[in-house]
Amino acid sequence: MFPLRVRDLRWEAGGRAILDGLDLDLAGEGITILLGPNGAGKSVLLRTLCGLLEPQAGTIDWGGGRRPESGVAMVFQHARMLRDSVCGNVELALLPARLAAGERRERALAVLERVGLAQRAADSARALSGGERQRLALARAWVTQPRLLLLDEPTASLDPSSVDRIERIVREIRTEGTRILMTTHNLGQATRLADDVVFIDAGRVCEHAPVQRFFARPASQAARLYIQGELPWRMAF
Numbered sequence: 001m002f003p004l005r006v007r008d009l010r011w012e013a014g015g016r017a018i019l020d021g022l023d024l025d026l027a028g029e030g031i032t033i034l035l036g037p038n039g040a041g042k043s044v045l046l047r048t049l050c051g052l053l054e055p056q057a058g059t060i061d062w063g064g065g066r067r068p069e070s071g072v073a074m075v076f077q078h079a080r081m082l083r084d085s086v087c088g089n090v091e092l093a094l095l096p097a098r099l100a101a102g103e104r105r106e107r108a109l110a111v112l113e114r115v116g117l118a119q120r121a122a123d124s125a126r127a128l129s130g131g132e133r134q135r136l137a138l139a140r141a142w143v144t145q146p147r148l149l150l151l152d153e154p155t156a157s158l159d160p161s162s163v164d165r166i167e168r169i170v171r172e173i174r175t176e177g178t179r180i181l182m183t184t185h186n187l188g189q190a191t192r193l194a195d196d197v198v199f200i201d202a203g204r205v206c207e208h209a210p211v212q213r214f215f216a217r218p219a220s221q222a223a224r225l226y227i228q229g230e231l232p233w234r235m236a237f
């Protein structure tokens, strides 16, 4: 599956190129943070990688093989909860693995423990708070032991302590060997989590660099402006 090589990817909607000749290389380890202005095409790229959108042109080479049947999981910004218990939501994610019911439940409870939701296992998933929902969404993805996990702004609109919990979980998932590609507009979070940064503008990758290099010496004007515009100390007080 790795190295993942994306070449000249193009996805159009309404006659407009949203991904416009996008190239990307991902090696097999670490956390890559995808940055870029609103509308740059970050979510569309993630959806294309997980097979929800079909590109009109270009290639995705999964380490020389076909797109894996399993092994890619995605967590959306506003994850939908199924009308079931917290534990039931995780167990459903395991259905394709065809495990015995007892083992499914055991694995679901183990991952809920790790995301701090074991006490809520029997509660309705739809009764969870925003931060808890995101942790449940991560648990649903983590329990499938994906090789590649795509996270689309998983901490948008969460309070700082919820953000911290999610970041800890993301680090743990990475430590267990899952490759992570994640979008955020939180530059502090990018510096805390990233091994490397991919900066996208207008449907193309402008820059792909190790995190320290990216923030210390962004190579493109677009990335420089984006970093300056997002810095919190530019707020007017």
Ligand SMILES: Nc1ncnc2c1ncn2[C@@H]1O[C@H](COP(=O)(O)OP(=O)(O)OP(=O)(O)O)[C@@H](O)[C@H]1O
Residues within 6 Å of the ligand: 013, 014, 018, 036, 037, 038, 039, 040, 041, 042, 043, 044, 045
């Ligand atoms: N299914 C779709 N049909 C038509 N246009 C779409 C579709 N999905 C996304 N777009 C358009 O593609 C562009 C890129 O959207 P995308 O959600 O990828 O941006 P983004 O970089 O993730 O932005 P943000 O940071 O605001 O989340 C936007 O102009 C959006 O309206």
